[in-house]
Amino acid sequence: MLKCKDLVAKADALVDGAPMTMRERLAMRMHLLMCHHCRRYVRQLRALLRTLPRETDALDDARTQEVLDRLNIPQDR
Numbered sequence: 587m588l589k590c591k592d593l594v595a596k597a598d599a600l601v602d603g604a605p606m607t608m609r610e611r612l613a614m615r616m617h618l619l620m621c622h623h624c625r626r627y628v629r630q631l632r633a634l635l636r637t638l639p640r641e642t643d644a645l646d647d648a649r650t651q652e653v654l655d656r657l658n659i660p661q662d663r
């Protein structure tokens with residue numbers, strides 16, 4: 587039986603749809619059916635991932651330049 591810490595360690599793969607064996611996927615599904623803590627964790631992880639692309643889209647030129655400056659990448663190349 588999968589433990590909560592095992593599920594949390596693989597939760598990002600589950601949410602991303604990353605390849606995993608049928609056995610792993612089934613073990614995670616079974617755990618999620620029985621454990622509301624992990625269900626909530628996965629739900630929050632999914633919600634968090636949905637917000638990320640929008641933040642990237644909102645990156646304006648000034649913010650992009652700030653990031654480039656921090657990475658020490660010259661502007662004109």
Ligand SMILES: [Zn+2]
Pocket residue numbers: 589590593617621622623624625
């Ligand atoms: Zn759990």
